[in-house]
Amino acid sequence: QVQLVESGGGVVQSGRSLRLSCEASGFIFSSYSMHWVRQAPGKGLEWVAAILYDSSGQFYGDTVKGRFTISRDNSKDTLYLHMYSLRAEDTAMYFCAADFGDFKIDYWGQGTLVTVSS
Amino acid sequence: QTVVTQEPSCSVSPGGTVTLTCGLSSGSISTTYSPSWYQQTPGQSPRTLIYNTNIRSSGVPDRFSGSILGIRAALTITGAQADDESDYYCMLFIGGGTWVFGGGTRLTVL
Numbered sequence: 001q002v003q004l005v006e007s008g009g010g011v012v013q014s015g016r017s018l019r020l021s022c023e024a025s026g027f028i029f030s031s032y033s034m035h036w037v038r039q040a041p042g043k044g045l046e047w048v049a050a051i052l053y054d055s056s057g058q059f060y061g062d063t064v065k066g067r068f069t070i071s072r073d074n075s076k077d078t079l080y081l082h083m084y085s086l087r088a089e090d091t092a093m094y095f096c097a098a099d100f101g102d103f104k105i106d107y108w109g110q111g112t113l114v115t116v117s118s
Numbered sequence: 119q120t121v122v123t124q125e126p127s128c129s130v131s132p133g134g135t136v137t138l139t140c141g142l143s144s145g146s147i148s149t150t151y152s153p154s155w156y157q158q159t160p161g162q163s164p165r166t167l168i169y170n171t172n173i174r175s176s177g178v179p180d181r182f183s184g185s186i187l188g189i190r191a192a193l194t195i196t197g198a199q200a201d202d203e204s205d206y207y208c209m210l211f212i213g214g215g216t217w218v219f220g221g222g223t224r225l226t227v228l
């Protein structure tokens with residue numbers, strides 16, 4: 001079955017960097033686009049970034065553009081989110097998500113919590 | 119900046135029908151935006167309900183349906199059950215590889 005396991009979250013000081021990882025299994029990782037979605041405590045879902053199956057395109061939400069970088073290593077079935085210049089408002093649960101096409105998210109991980117302290 | 123609006127909260131009686139909607143701050147939603155809908159209960163990851171406006175994801179009961187109503191996307195629950203009490207989010211493909219979620223609707227079944 002499809003599994004997405006995020007890691008790398010934690011407490012980090014404002015202005016610092018952090019890298020999240022998402023290990024995928026149960027499907028052909030290299031064939032599908034992937035997303036990061038976040039959810040601040042008590043708030044709604046926010047789309048963060050997406051990457052095409054072959055890394056030929058990366059796309060970002062306005063609030064993270066220029067500060068976050070999405071990447072993937074298809075040889076390791078792993079998705080990454082490199083977060084720079086972190087701010088308090090980046091505090092959230094970060095979900096990794098798989099996009100099997102047809103303009104939707106098909107599978108979600110359990111999330112990893114990032115807390116940015118000022 | 120694209121803002122997607124949803125009703126903050128809604129309620130329905132058990133067995134009743136409720137329609138949640140999703141709109142754009144400027145303009146109308148069409149199938150071009152490929153609206154999808156997600157259900158999330160507290161402490162859980164979201165679950166995909168509907169995609170491409172009106173296609174149910176695998177395993178989703180047929181009491182959930184999607185449509186375009188006027189200038190908004192809609193999620194209708196027919197014969198609501200207690201465990202439908204959740205947060206519901208729409209997501210739109212706004213082009214250029216980018217997506218946006220609505221603010222979510224908290225549905226109460228009472």
